[in-house]
Structure formats: structure tokens, C-alpha cells
Amino acid sequence: MTCRFCDIAQRKVEDYVIWEDDKFIAFLDITPAKPSHCMLIPKLHVDYFFDLPESLYLERKAHRNRSFWF
Ligand SMILES: [Zn+2]
Secondary structure (H helix, E strand, O other): OOOHHHHHHOOOOOOOEEEEOOOEEEEEOOOOOOOOOEEEEEOOOOOOHHHOOHHHHHHHHHHHHHOOOO
């Protein structure tokens, strides 16, 4: 099964990546609601947000609290 987000995370398709670390990647949305609208996705495939392992979610949330980004 092909997953568009996994293709982006694995850099199999061209996209406007604006940030990434070893677990997440952010890129500009192809149909932006506003200028600079971006998406932040995990590099780990999950079908739904709530399928994301809690440790990964908490790590990202902690980073967001320390950072201007996300
Ligand atoms: Zn995927």
C-alpha cells in the first residue's frame, strides 16, 4: 500500500520540506489555507493521529513548548 505521507517522509517525492528531525518532517501544504500553511507529520506511518505512540507525541509536545516552531 502506498502512503503519500510516507513517500514525503522518505523523500521519494519532491515536496517543500521546511524542517525535519529523525522522527518528524514539516512541509508546505499543496493546497494551503493561508500563505505558509504547513503540515507536520511523523516519519512513522500511522493511520490516525491517535495511533501515534504516546512517547513520540509527548516528545514532540515537549519540544513545541520549548521552541518557537510547532
Ligand atoms: Zn504512511
